[in-house]
Amino acid sequence: MTVTRGAWSLLLGMTLLWLGVAWDGQWHVDVGPDTFFTAPHLMFYAGSGLIGLTSLAVVLTTTRRGASDSDRIVRVGPFQAPIAFLVSGLGAAGHLLYGATDLWWHTVYGFDILALTPSHIGLQLAMQTESGGVVLALLALRAHRAGRWGLAGAGALFLASASISFDGQIFGIPVSLLGMGGAAAWTVGIVAGADLGRWWMIGPGAAFLLLLGATMVFPPYATQIYADAIDLRLRDNAVELSIVGAAMPFLFPLIIALAAGGVWLARRRKIAPRRAMLAVGAVAGPAVALQDMLFGESAGDMSILPVVLVVAASAGLCWFGWQNAALLRTPQLEVAR
Amino acid sequence: MSRRTVRAAFITAVGALALLAAASPASAVPPPELVHSESVAMGSSTLTTSFTDWPLRADRSLDFTFEPVGGIEGRTGVLRVVSPRGESTLLGIAARLAGEDEMKLPRRPRDYSVWGLDAVALPEEGTWRFEFTVAGPEGTSTGVLALPVGSRPGPSAALSWTVGLLPWILAVPVVAYLWTRSKPKRRRIDSDWSG
Numbered sequence: 001m002t003v004t005r006g007a008w009s010l011l012l013g014m015t016l017l018w019l020g021v022a023w024d025g026q027w028h029v030d031v032g033p034d035t036f037f038t039a040p041h042l043m044f045y046a047g048s049g050l051i052g053l054t055s056l057a058v059v060l061t062t063t064r065r066g067a068s069d070s071d072r073i074v075r076v077g078p079f080q081a082p083i084a085f086l087v088s089g090l091g092a093a094g095h096l097l098y099g100a101t102d103l104w105w106h107t108v109y110g111f112d113i114l115a116l117t118p119s120h121i122g123l124q125l126a127m128q129t130e131s132g133g134v135v136l137a138l139l140a141l142r143a144h145r146a147g148r149w150g151l152a153g154a155g156a157l158f159l160a161s162a163s164i165s166f167d168g169q170i171f172g173i174p175v176s177l178l179g180m181g182g183a184a185a186w187t188v189g190i191v192a193g194a195d196l197g198r199w200w201m202i203g204p205g206a207a208f209l210l211l212l213g214a215t216m217v218f219p220p221y222a223t224q225i226y227a228d229a230i231d232l233r234l235r236d237n238a239v240e241l242s243i244v245g246a247a248m249p250f251l252f253p254l255i256i257a258l259a260a261g262g263v264w265l266a267r268r269r270k271i272a273p274r275r276a277m278l279a280v281g282a283v284a285g286p287a288v289a290l291q292d293m294l295f296g297e298s299a300g301d302m303s304i305l306p307v308v309l310v311v312a313a314s315a316g317l318c319w320f321g322w323q324n325a326a327l328l329r330t331p332q333l334e335v336a337r
Numbered sequence: 338m339s340r341r342t343v344r345a346a347f348i349t350a351v352g353a354l355a356l357l358a359a360a361s362p363a364s365a366v367p368p369p370e371l372v373h374s375e376s377v378a379m380g381s382s383t384l385t386t387s388f389t390d391w392p393l394r395a396d397r398s399l400d401f402t403f404e405p406v407g408g409i410e411g412r413t414g415v416l417r418v419v420s421p422r423g424e425s426t427l428l429g430i431a432a433r434l435a436g437e438d439e440m441k442l443p444r445r446p447r448d449y450s451v452w453g454l455d456a457v458a459l460p461e462e463g464t465w466r467f468e469f470t471v472a473g474p475e476g477t478s479t480g481v482l483a484l485p486v487g488s489r490p491g492p493s494a495a496l497s498w499t500v501g502l503l504p505w506i507l508a509v510p511v512v513a514y515l516w517t518r519s520k521p522k523r524r525r526i527d528s529d530w531s532g
Contacts, residue, residue, distance in 0.1 A: 028430055094504055109490070110398030110458060118500060122502070233449075237431045237441075239434055273527065274527055323526070323527075327519060327523065
């Protein structure tokens with residue numbers, strides 16, 4: 001499988017994975033699973049399976065055919081792995097592994113979503129890794145218009161994943177804020193570093209709106225249909241509105257548009273990328289996390305330390321994202337084959 | 338995107354959906370059985386609380402049902418759950434999302450003739466207090482049930498967390514090493530927007 005086809009296949013897998021996870025969340029709240037083998041579980045494992053098999057196929061093809069100069073290859077033993085597919089493949093392997101531990105976990109503890117479920121943390125971080133690999137894979141297709149839209153979609157999925165991947169507090173530090181702000185800043189850094197032209201920078205914002213719409217509509221609808229199909233009733237205290245959709249940072253499209261303006265201005269004034277991206281990240285990340293600060297779990301419980309941490313992490317990740325994209329972009333644009 | 342790519346994507350999508358449809362459970366698993374009951378004095382009446390798991394263990398979820406004498410028709414029930422540390426606690430994700438101080442008892446989804454909480458865990462070892470208030474035609478009555486909850490099953494929390502986070506604990510130094518190695522290349526690109 002070529003890196004081009006592989007990238008589209010990853011995007012499809014990630015979409016299935018995301019919508020499956022959102023449906024699963026809704027099912028937990030409105031109906032409650034009575035077995036590990038529910039349709040939402042099968043949907044998101046199918047998505048993750050597609051990501052894993054695609055990554056494997058691309059690595060094997062690249063190893064057999066030999067890599068071109070423009071591929072970004074990591075040698076792992078006898079294998080030549082394009083870095084994007086190595087990341088997505090490791091994420092998918094982790095997802096499968098933690099899927100197995102999650103199956104065991106639920107046989108011991110049942111199906112209440114506890115605050116501390118290591119197998120869920122493992123699954124969420126694996127999903128975030130897969131999603132990062134998908135972004136890097138689509139980055140290689142940026143020479144074409146369709147590839148740029150694919151990259152926009154992958155960026156939106158990365159941020160969406162982060163809105164549920166990171167949760168709660170560790171030692172008083174709100175991980176959810178760091179995750180959401182950092183993921184948004186990294187996405188901004190990636191699209192700025194990809195050097196697509198200023199209008200394309202707002203692409204992930206537009207794709208995010210579409211994804212938000214799908215995530216608001218699909219999970220409650222699928223939950224109702226599935227419950228009817230297997231003769232289960234919704235709980236009296238069911239929420240029915242999309243709980244995963246409501247957790248998504250809906251201000252992101254506006255903020256990435258402002259960030260695009262910031263980058264455009266910095267380039268016109270010949271400000272170095274490093275300074276510009278640190279500054280854009282320091283503002284954009286916390287701005288996206290603001291929704292969680294105001295309405296999320298940590299609302300009304302804010303001290304200065306979390307804010308400082310979110311600013312620092314977002315600035316650093318925005319610059320990191322820019323460098324990731326710039327490293328994959330050089331020396332030539334025509335990476336896609 | 339070439340026609341072949343579109344065709345490949347389409348075939349993959351159809352394949353994934355076919356797999357999903359084939360693997361979907363045809364019907365729900367039968368409800369878990371009630372294995373134990375306790376009677377709670379509510380003034381001159383009683384309320385029967387039943388459990389799908391007994392004895393109770395911390396963090397292990399189960400279904401509870403609550404049934405006042407005369408049934409739930411025309412009555413409303415409110416439950417306040419107090420943890421061994423004395424904190425008011427909401428049980429189940431639906432109640433936690435609603436975020437009220439106490440829980441208005443919902444009907445059991447599998448059996449509308451009783452109130453119930455399904456797939457909820459008591460997250461702490463010790464004695465829990467269930468404080469009931471039932472309002473009906475005969476007035477309002479209250480009652481309290483003390484529930485002993487044993488230790489958490491499974492491996493220790495420390496071991497669970499180590500296993501859960503191990504890949505990422507290992508990944509951090511590897512990524513940091515690879516990133517340091519890319520420094521010469523990064524130095525070249527750092528000063529140029531399109532370089």
